[in-house]
Amino acid sequence: MSFARWKRIHKPVWHSDIPEAPLPAKVRKRHQWLHQHIAYDQWRIRHTRSKAAKRRLRRLIAGHRREIARIHAAYAAPASSSPGSTSTGSASTAVIPPPQPNAPEAGFAFFQHGVASGDPLPDRVVIWTRVTPAADATPASGLGPSATVLWHVALDAGFTSMVGSGSFVTTADRDHTVKLDVTGLSAATTYFYRFVFQGPWRDAQVSPVGRTRTTVAADATPAGLRLGVVSCANAQAGWFSAYRHLAARDDLDVVVHLGDYLYEYAPGAYGNGYAQTDIRSHEPPEQATTLRGYRLRHAQYKRDADLAALHVRYPFITTWDDHEFADNAWRDGTTGDSADAITDWAATKAAAQRAYDEWMPIRLEGTVALGDGSTIYRRFRFGQLAELTMLDLRSYRDEQVATPTSAEVNDADRTITGADQMSFLRDGLSVTAPQWRLVGNPVMMAPLQVTSLPQSVRDLLDSLGGGAYLPETQGLNTDQWDGYTHDRSLVLDHIVDQGVRDVVFITGDIHTSWAIEVPYPVTDTLTYGLMGSTAGVEFVCPSVTSNNIKDAVPGDPTSAANLAAGTTAAAAVRAANPQIKYLDFNNHGYLVVDVTPARVQSDWWFISDRADPRATVAWGQSWATSTGTGLVHQLTEPVA
Structure with missing residues (x-):
């Protein structure tokens, strides 16, 4: 024709x-x-x-x-x-x-x-x-x-x-x-x-x-900054109602996603509750290990109506954790549940990074160009009020230790950040930086002592998956900063030695809610409150859907028995760790972090049931740290 x-x-x-x-x-x-x-x-x-x-x-x-x-x-x-x-x-x-x-x-x-x-x-x-x-x-x-x-x-x-x-x-x-x-x-x-x-x-x-x-000018003195904070959204474990309720707010400046934006698992793996039920199955119907697999997984998550609504409403600042790649990923491999499906780690890592660069509104290596690098750690300044340093705690870390003797976890040759990122982090933690030094921290900074806990509680902690790895002989979580204590000392020593105040670690990964005073020196946490001081505070957000403690108990995750198990475990952990002031092992939702010159307040908001696409939301608790104190205190209501 x-x-x-x-x-x-x-x-x-x-x-x-x-x-x-x-x-x-x-x-x-x-x-x-x-x-x-x-x-x-x-x-x-x-x-x-x-x-x-x-x-x-x-x-x-x-x-x-x-x-x-x-x-x-x-x-x-x-x-x-x-x-x-x-x-x-x-x-x-x-x-x-x-x-x-x-x-x-x-x-x-x-x-x-x-x-x-x-x-x-x-x-x-x-x-x-x-x-x-x-x-x-x-x-x-x-x-x-x-x-x-x-x-x-x-x-x-x-x-x-x-x-x-x-x-x-x-x-x-x-x-x-x-x-x-x-x-x-x-x-x-x-x-x-x-x-x-x-x-x-x-x-x-x-x-x-x-x-x-857009953010305020570097020399501006804003009256406040308000962040929505989320992490660990597994489509197979539930509906993203937390995103829907966060999108319904009209008072945020930006949403901070601390990692596990998506999960790599195949259908039937790591679903809802003890039975691992898929609320909705992953696409493609196998574990993501290739560029095709990661692209399809990103596409599935971007089609979620609740996530889409949140993206429409607010700009995101994101970093990756392990599940954007594979469970318990480290620099040259993975030690987690998804390791068996991976035959070529370098190819899998490159594919995951490429898909993330394509599908996320982010600058890698400081640009939007594809393929020009993979550096994701970076900094955002909010005038003279606050500065947010986003970390990458997967790309450069050494392998998690299998038998965490103190010599291994404190080995100066092992790192969680890599040398360049450690310098970048410490440079940002300076007395000349804006007043509040916020650190977007994918895994928990504060020490967690579990050796004195009952075995039943330690078994429940072991079930967190993707965040906690606690064999019977282990007294700490080696996927967190607890497994890289030399690097942690480099950070906390720097904060104290330089006289840096108002440091707040904002953390994801472990699927539960915590308000913690980060003890200094980090020795025996049982003596905290009797000696020593703090190097800052840490607020940990709950998961959007990924399993927490109550979900590890046989039975309905919303039943009274399961909720009681989570409450009992939280009380035991708090008793063994006096630096932990608030701990909730039962709920899923999000965190709202409100920053003013006088204080940083964190409000925990919890959804009614992640298995219900129409889940409601309710306020949980609020904790704050006042400027210059390095301590946290409870509040009676969330920010207006």
């Missing part, structure tokens, strides 16, 4: 993919011709059997796209910092191409995985989406055409006050994800963003509208 006849029959509609940019008439006509011929040649590929003809048509399409790229380079605004993206600083109203209800793709959703933003700074923020440009372009398929996605950023949800727009070309090589740094923004400002994709038949669809916010 000739192009003219094809055009008469199919009536393709064209709209410029160079937003807000005027084109000379001849260039505009050529630009339109190129786009229409790409659609025409793609149609011919689908309707020819000749392999040689298909190859010739693909070469033609590649040539058309190169010419389009040259037009973009000549007439679009200067490129943004993200590869494949062009942007403009126009403040005009965004124009969205009108829908074509008779187009073949009408009714097909291009944006199936939501939108997200992250890593906010005073002048920029990362925005993210994934486009499905064709029915076969499913996640991890490696199929589907390249797609030019438009993006808009505005001061209002109606996009009448535009501050930036541009286009981003994505392909199957990056799983059709779109991630770019929107720059030139104002500090401490709320923005709205969206994406637009025009299908091969020029039917335009608009993504959900996301809301994000």
Whole structure:
């Protein structure tokens, strides 16, 4: 079929993919011709059997796209910092191409995985989406055409006050994800963003509208900062109601995710409660160990309505823990439950990192470019009030010790941070830093003494999985800082020796809720309160869904017997560890951390039942640390 006849029959509609940019008439006509011929040649590929003809048509399409790229380079605004993206600083109203209800793709959703933003700074923020440009372009398929996605950023949800727009070309090589740094923004400002994709038949669809916010200027003195804090969200163990209730709030600046954003397990492994029941099964139906597997797992989690709602509402600051890779991961392998399925750790680690970089609104190595590095530890400043240091406690650590004698766990040649990250952490813990030094800490910093506990309680602690590993002969958790005490001493000695005050470790991983005074020196925790002082405090958030102590007991996790087991175990642990002031082993939910010059307050919020997609939420307890004290005290109500 000739192009003219094809055009008469199919009536393709064209709209410029160079937003807000005027084109000379001849260039505009050529630009339109190129786009229409790409659609025409793609149609011919689908309707020819000749392999040689298909190859010739693909070469033609590649040539058309190169010419389009040259037009973009000549007439679009200067490129943004993200590869494949062009942007403009126009403040005009965004124009969205009108829908074509008779187009073949009408009714097909291009944006199936939501939108997200992250890593906010005073002048920029990362925005993210994934486009499905064709029915076969499913996640991890490696199929589907390249797609030019438009993006808009505005001061209002109606996009009448535009501050930036541009286009981003994505392909199957990056799983059709779109991630770019929107720059030139104002500090401490709320923005709205969206994406637009025009299908091969020029039917335009608009993504959900996301809301994000930049941080305050470095020299600002904000009255407060409020964080939503989450970790350990296992889809097989329950519904993400905690995300839904956190998204319903309208008082947060940012959401901090401390790791285990997803889980690698196959269906039937590590589900809900003692019976390990899958509330919903993982995709693909095997453990994620390859790029395909991790991409599909990210795609499944991004389709969760509660997680999507939270991403729409707030920017995220994230780090990874072990389950983004494999249970109990360390630098060169894993010692956990998922180790047997892995035959090539280097390939598995690289695949997990690549998928994370593609699918998360984050800068690795300080940029949004894919494949330029894997450094995820970084710092965020909130004026003179606070600074948040996010750690990576998986990529550089030595293997967890199997028999933790004191000589092994305190070996100066073993590390949990690696030398460079240790220097980075200590540099941030300085007397010249902003007032509150917050540390996004994936695994628990404070010591945990368990040798004096009854064996029944130690068995329950052993069940935490992914966070705790407590054989009968073990008096500490070697997956946490307890297994790397030389590195812990480097951190705590530095804090005390340098006179650094107001250090708060905000921690995930262990699926339970804790308020702790970090003792110094760390010797025998049983003497805490009688001698020594503190090097800071630690607040640990509960899991979103992953099993905790009550879930390790046979029976219904919500039964009175199971709840009593968790309560008994918490009381025993507190009695053996006087530095632990609050401990809850029964609940799932999230933490709200509120920072003012006078104090840091943490509110624990718990959902009614993770197995119920309509679970309610209720306030649990609130604890705070006042400036200069290094101690925690209980409060009678959450922040307003």
